[in-house]
Amino acid sequence: MAKFVMPKNEREFRDEIYDEKSVIMAGGTDLLVKMRIGKINPSKIVSTLRVPTFHALGFxxxxxxxxxNVTYSELLDFEPIKKEFPILYDAIYSIGSPQIRNRATLAGNLINASPAGDGLLALYLLDAEVELSNGKRYSVGEFVRGPGQTILEHKEYVKSIIIRKEEWTHRYFEKVGQRNSMTISIASMGSLFKIDNGKIREMRIAFGSVGPTVLRMREIEEFARDKELDENLIREISIMAYNDVKPIDDVRGSAEYRRRLCRNLIYRFNYILERS
Structure with missing residues (x-):
């Protein structure tokens, strides 16, 4: 049975993670499942719960x-999230149940590095940065290397996530799963727009669950720049999305089904067109 420790500050925390078989636990919603199915067998679990600096939340x-160690529920209750970063609020609100959101953390979602991570998709859209224990900052795209893989090395840990405020006129987030709630995405899409006089001045779009990592569709973003958001552009972008995503077949859906989902999700931009 793994030893469980709860350091009271970062100095104690660093002293406890020296063992290569030790693991860090924040909410534990992913870690405990992996332990239960035998995917990992740590000698020590080091909790972040009592480390004050890991609870920092400010704007x-x-x-x-x-x-x-900031939980999803804490983020949903933090007024600047809904007001200044609504795409993050939308993504977090879609995750799990209240019980899960009371324990799970955005940093945990990031470190888990699942292409189906809804919070992770929002971080890609927002060009978030990750601050490591060594003080260095990396973009989310630099931090995540592949499914379940990050740049973290032994004795390194994520200290915080930093998101710079930007002004967007429109946003959209949707996930498609096998049920209406508490579902893992078969495919998900998030988008941010700066629209002026009907034209897209800037656009960001990302898909989840259709590649080895969350996919920022930078070719589509560049293609849409300074174009009018109309039905013709939406149709062109939908074809590009179908061709550019890189899904696989798994128990939740086939690769072809996922490609079609991504193509069809683009047509949700009609809602944005109606409000522009």
Whole structure:
């Protein structure tokens, strides 16, 4: 049975993670499942719960700082999230149940590095940065290397997530699963727009569950720049999305089904067109 420790500060925390078979636990919603099915067998579990710096949550008008132990529920209750970063609010609100959101953390979703991570999709859209224990910052795209893989090395840990405030005129987030709630995405899509006089001045779009990582569709973003958001553009983008995603077959859906989902999700932009 693994030893369980709860350090009271970062110094104690660093001292406890020296063992290569030790693992870090924040909410534990992913970790405990992996232990139960025998995917990992740690000698020690080091909790982040009592480390004050990991609970940092603040917004100074320019940057949002999210500590490693901040839960989804805490983020949903933090007024600047809904007001200044609504795409993150939308994605988090779609995750799990209240019980899961009371325990799970955005940093945990990031470190788990699942292409189906809804919070992770929002971080890609928002060009979030990850601050490591060594003080260095990396973009989310640099931090995540593949499914379940990050740049973290032994004795390194995520200290916080930083998101710079930007102004967007429109947003959209949707996930498609096998049921209406508490579902893992078969495919998901998030988008941010700056629209002026009917034209797209800037656009960001990302898909989840259709590649080895969350996919930022930068070719589509560049293609849409300074074009009018109309039915013709939506149709062209939908074809590009179908061709550019990289899904696989699994128990939740076939690759072809996922490609069609991505193509069809683009047509949700008609809602944005109606409100522009």
């Amino acid at each position: 100074d008008g320019k940057e949002l700082i999210i500590g490693a």
